[in-house]
Amino acid sequence: MRYIAHFDLDSFFVSVEVLNDPSLQGKAVLVGGSSDRGVVAACSYAARKYGVHSAMPMKKALQLCPHAIVLKGSRGEYSRYSRMVTEIIAGKAPLFEKASIDEFYIELDGMDKYFDPYQWTIALRQEIIDKTKLPISFGLATNKMVAKIATDEAKPNGYLFVQPGMEQLFLAPLAVNKIPGVGKRTFDVLQSLSIKTIGDILKYSAVQLEKKLGKYGLELHEKAQGIHHGVVTSFHEAKSVSTESTFHENTADTDFLLSQLVRMTERVAFELRHDEKVAGCIAVKIRYPDFTTTSKQVTIPYTFRDDELIPMAIDLFHKLYKPGMQVRLLGVRLTDLTTNAMQTNLFDDTARKAGLYKAIDDVKNKFGTNALNKAGGMKKKG
Incomplete structure (x- = not known):
């Protein structure tokens, strides 16, 4: 059986800042540019409650959350902690992909013949937490897309296993823009079709969606069924x-x-x-x-x-x-x-x-x- 784990460090930049300054714990923290043209690189969960999100102009973020603490960011520290996590994963995983500074995919294909992939992934997450003190979430599934969505659902600092055969059932009630790659234009088209959840996509045939969205309509129909063919590309490649x-x-x-x-x-x-x-x-x-x-x-x-x-x-x-x-x-x-x-x-x-x-x-x-x-x-x- 094929299994893929997706790991994502929770609010990574903010988490590193909190490690270096514990007084920030639980506070509304924004990391990023502090000038008028600055942008939010990361925000704490306390700030997100006010509608703040990454890539938002800092000026707007401070209007929504005026009491937030703004930090310029310690890029050297982020790189250092990213390498620490990478080294831990590299020491355990047979094949992994470093998708970004704070995000990893791990290929566990065939491991179920020897031990429980779910327990193995839980143990790896705990090792990362113990050694780095950083919060990290993971999703485990039979493909990259479902694993990534599962991670998002598990946050903050949690984990979720979508068992084989349960992919479509897991995805059905989620908002359609939970699917990676559904941008504003696609989202607007889907809304015009009264498609609000991933399950709603399957009310239409692949041919109908192709007429509305071109080739991406066919891809979207597959994704709504929990089908995804992306492979884990070795970090060493x-x-x-x-x-x-x-x-x-x-x-x-x-x-x-x-x-x-x-x-x-x-x-x-x-x-x-x-x-x-x-x-x-x-x-x-x-x-x-x-x-x-x-x-x-x-x-x-x-x-x-x-x-x-x-x-x-x-x-x-x-x-x-x-x-x-x-x-x-x-x-x-x-x-x-x-x-x-x-x-x-x-x-x-x-x-x-x-x-x-x-x-x-x-x-x-x-x-x-x-x-x-x-x-x-x-x-x-x-």
């Missing part, structure tokens, strides 16, 4: 993005080497954003004329931003490079990749920066990756 350059002539020109390093870091950051990923580790490689190769890496707060990656690459270069030595090859690599969770981009100043990066990336997509470069990456040798 999210390898890396990297680039390296072998120079026509060996060089000890530090200014030139640094300009190349900046250019390469921009390139891999662009690839990262194109793939909608964030990286948690950066490495720099140097090869000398005698083919001696050295490299150094450092874990970082999850990011895809040039202005955060470039200083780290430069720092690694200075720690690696032997002044005066000729260099044959230089490389940059980003690893520990995971899906770009929306929340990682909702802190102070990031809305403006995200807009800037999108504009830059649009130009690069149209005219090539060398169309725009930072001044530090423009220096040419000789």
